[in-house]
Amino acid sequence: MSSVADPLPDQLLPGQELPAPGAPGLLRRLLAERMGRLGLILVLAFVLIALAAPWIAPYDPLKINVKAKLEGVSLAHWAGTDQLGRDTLSRLIWGSRTALAIALTATGLAGAIGLVLGMIAGYGPRWFDGLLVLILDSLSSLPMIMFALAVITVLGPGTFTLMLVIVVISVPGYARLIRAQTLSLKTADYIEAERVMGASHTRILLRHLMPNVVGPLVILLSMDVPVVIMLEAGLSYLNLGVKPPTPSWGNILYDGYTSLRQQPLLVIAGGIPLILSTIGFTFLGEGLRDALDPKLQVRVR
Numbered sequence: 001m002s003s004v005a006d007p008l009p010d011q012l013l014p015g016q017e018l019p020a021p022g023a024p025g026l027l028r029r030l031l032a033e034r035m036g037r038l039g040l041i042l043v044l045a046f047v048l049i050a051l052a053a054p055w056i057a058p059y060d061p062l063k064i065n066v067k068a069k070l071e072g073v074s075l076a077h078w079a080g081t082d083q084l085g086r087d088t089l090s091r092l093i094w095g096s097r098t099a100l101a102i103a104l105t106a107t108g109l110a111g112a113i114g115l116v117l118g119m120i121a122g123y124g125p126r127w128f129d130g131l132l133v134l135i136l137d138s139l140s141s142l143p144m145i146m147f148a149l150a151v152i153t154v155l156g157p158g159t160f161t162l163m164l165v166i167v168v169i170s171v172p173g174y175a176r177l178i179r180a181q182t183l184s185l186k187t188a189d190y191i192e193a194e195r196v197m198g199a200s201h202t203r204i205l206l207r208h209l210m211p212n213v214v215g216p217l218v219i220l221l222s223m224d225v226p227v228v229i230m231l232e233a234g235l236s237y238l239n240l241g242v243k244p245p246t247p248s249w250g251n252i253l254y255d256g257y258t259s260l261r262q263q264p265l266l267v268i269a270g271g272i273p274l275i276l277s278t279i280g281f282t283f284l285g286e287g288l289r290d291a292l293d294p295k296l297q298v299r300v301r
Contacts, residue, residue: 026291026292029290029291030287030288030291033287033290033291035283035286035287036283036284036286036287036288036290036291037287038279038280038283039279039280039281039282039283039284039285039286039287040284040287041280042276042277042279042280042281042283042284043280043281043284045280046096046100046273046276046277046280047100049093049096050096050097050100050101051097053093053094053096053097056093057087057089057090057093057094058078058087058089058090059086059087059090060090061086061087061090061091061093061094061247062086062245062247063086063087064084064085064086065081065084065085065086066084066085067085068081068085069081069082069083069084069085070082070083070259070262070263070266071085071263072263072265073265077089079092079265079269080263080265080266080269082252082255082256082259082266083255083258083259083262088252088265088266088269088270089269090247091247091252092247092249092252092269092270092273094247095247095248095249095251095252095273096249096273096277097247098232098242098246098247098248098249099229099232099233099248099249099273099277100229102159102162102163102166102228102229102232102242103225103226103228103229103232104225105163106162106163106166106167106170106228107166107170107221107224107225107228108221109163109167110166110167110170110171110174111170111174111217111221113167113171113174113175114170114171114172114173114174114175114177114178114217115174115175115178115210115213115214115217117132117136117171117175117178117179118174118175118176118177118178118179118181118182118213119178119179119182119205119209119210119213120132121133121175121179121182122178122179122180122181122182122183122186123182123186123201123204123205123209129179132175132179133176133179136171136172136175136176137172139168139169139171139172140172140173140176144169147165147168147169148165148169148231148235148240149240151164151165151168152165152235152240157235157239157240157241157243158242158243159241159242159243162232162235162240162241162242166228166231166232170224170228173220174217174220174221177216177217177220178213178217181212181213181216182209182213185209185212185213186209190208191204191208191209194208215292216292218288218292219285219288219289219292220285222281222284222285222288223281223282223285223286225277225281226277226278226280226281226282229249229274229277229278229281230274230278232248232249232250233248233249233250233253233274234250235250236248236249236250236251236254237250237251237253237254237257238254239254249270249273249274252266252269252270253267253270253271255270256268256269256270
């Protein structure tokens with residue numbers, strides 16, 4: 001996926017070269033930046049931990065051992081235990097699977113819906129564009145937290161409700177971004193040439209417009225993942241998101257808050273992955289922005 005068409009050889013200045021094409025070239029440019037490299041390492045670490053949770057978690061995250069409740073750091077429990085004696089490290093590891101599953105699924109669905117709606121609005125008839133913009137503006141004007149609380153109150157707390165709220169909240173921003181990109185590209189010379197040659201609307205949308213508008217969307221999605229993780233943790237902290245006893249970073253923070261006087265370690269342990277995941281996805285988004293920016297893709301030797 002690329003943000004714009006690469007410059008032609010006759011458009012290069014002396015001493016410049018074409019950017020490396022494809023995924024290997026993108027990965028090479030991403031790793032060349034310190035921020036992007038650190039973000040990629042952190043994100044891959046969280047993904048691997050989430051995937052390997054059943055094998056690397058030292059204990060069952062749901063196993064209760066009241067005799068070992070609110071223990072500190074020890075060889076048996078590297079991050080201590082909670083008020084029910086459950087191993088905190090195991091719950092953090094499984095919580096990473098919960099957080100990433102919700103964040104990646106919700107942002108992926110929202111991005112896909114926003115991509116389709118934005119391209120149709122930008123390329124389609126003016127009346128549909130106006131109607132869609134009106135609907136998107138109406139959704140964007142809703143206060144995020146109040147809307148989330150209202151939907152959760154009506155449908156009840158749970159993972160599905162949380163993901164539905166995230167998708168509805170996120171789609172307007174993605175659709176408006178894609179619409180703006182599509183409007184700026186649909187009058188380009190190469191698009192007009194395709195129309196003159198008799199290319200179908202589907203071919204123009206999928207073959208020419210989508211590869212050029214999806215780059216900025218990928219950058220925005222990577223930067224919104226930590227926002228979704230924080231939203232999930234915040235709603236779970238309020239008992240409006242992931243239901244206990246399912247391991248969640250928000251639930252761990254709530255348990256730490258209720259036991260703050262007896263064992264402050266629980267709050268610290270629950271906050272560390274939130275901070276690291278935010279840093280990782282934000283740095284990855286910044287690195288992707290630099291790697292996909294057409295002004296930065298042309299390298300000077």
